[in-house]
Amino acid sequence: MNGTELLLDPTGLDGSADESFLAPRPVSLRGLTLGLLDNTKPNATQLLNEIAALLQEKHGVATAKLYTKDYFGTPVKDELLRQVVDEVDIVVTAVGDCGSCSAATVADGILLERAGIPTVSIVSDSFNMSGRAMASVQGFPGFDFHAVPHPVASLDGEQIRERAEQALPQILRILGVES
């Protein structure tokens, strides 16, 4: 074979973006039902409960419902996703503090946004790049999620409460609500 030929792209990515829209934002959280999507990683339940308590006390969230994934490493299964979408108005999901679960937590957020539910995905900041890369492969490179300081798994109850308080302004910002 003589002459020049085009080098082939080995990724298979055709460059076309998926739909990358956010769900409509609520004006306020007053009276809303908050879904907490727990990925089973250590301290995820505690962190989500602290965030729920703050949103209920200070921002008028009416009720919080806890949902638990059966495996942290891949995104939420369709059945649970549909249940969450049917039952709540907004979601916070945590905690992406490992290689696969950081990406899965971001993917969960994108799935919920595309289903019309404003969602805050929480990862630990050691895994910010993993979350960002997942947003790209999901066709939503600009997806906004929140990175809390690593670690989370080894914190005690008081430290988890502090993480929740520190995260609150970013959670409100991503939900489109004035703090």
Place this chain on the structure above:
Amino acid sequence: MTNIMNDPDTIGLRVDAEAIRETMEYYDAQSWTDGLPVVPVTESYLQKFLAETTRDPAAVLFSMPHLNRELTVRLAAINAALAGCRPEYFPVVIAAWEAIAKEPLPVRGIWQSTTGTAPLTVVNGPIRGEIELNGAGNVFGSGFRANATIGRAIRLALINVFGLRPHLLDQATQGTPAKYTACIAENEEQSPWPPLHTEYGFDASESVVTSFVIRSVMHIEARHTSVPEQLALDFVDTIRRTGALIHQFTSALLVLSPEHAQVFAGAGWSKDDLRTYIYGQVVRSRQELAAVGKDAVSRSTNWRVPGDHPDAIADNAGEPDDPDTVRLLRYPTSIQIVVAGANNAGVSAVAEVIVLNPPNEFPMSYSKIGDQE
């Protein structure tokens, strides 16, 4: 060009080296490599790979739905060519992907994990000789094109097609050197036992690829003994190390040198005899596990944790009549055995596998080369 390279009297080859270097730099700039130079792939070269199979280029070999990505035959071929495979290696690469697709963990994101595992491809049958795949000395490398490039073909596709790039979707804390490439042939000719693929019911004349997800490959040095129990205990000691324990159980692939295999076979041990013996010996006392904080498992993740951890529940690995003796292998089949390496010393290896079983008592991550899906 081809004629020049095939002419044994040719002692030199003149090329446009600057153009070659520019091509290498282009691939690097695109992040389409594992850090090493790759072979340029164009449509005409790709067609030579696709001609080695009857598969539809658009057929999907493996997908990771959570990454929204899938590997077609065409993409597997591009990455095999990129890795330096010859076209005739491509059927092995296809079978390797089919084997990977049958494993429990790759589809669940294991190659994004901090644990940092690598795919290990084991090849049996006549294809080994046809493509000069090494199963003898230096079986773990380097120096053999088929081994080096088939293993690399898998990794390059994981990087390029699935986007599993270090620091991004691949969050391995340290990884393993096996991530560059890991492909071995069984040394069937110098094994005293039937080859691995015959355990799945294949005929020895068929060519089969088995895939494992491995962490460490640890070497066993034992040149002093012809007593099978003594030798087996060296393997046992390595397999039951507490540092390997993530979950309740562990599992391993023994890569026995012909000399070590002969110690067992010469004493009348079959492969099943060996794995049954090892299964019985790979235990730890509850106290030894408590000393490293791994005496219970987490109710939510099934990872080993200290008994006083808030998520802790008892593992069910204790013996019913001796609850303080904790089995670290689920089944005898948690030990798989191949023979590879030179027949020149009492030197073998244990490849730690994550996870052979559960869920299946018998491993099922294999695929016959050339089979239609």
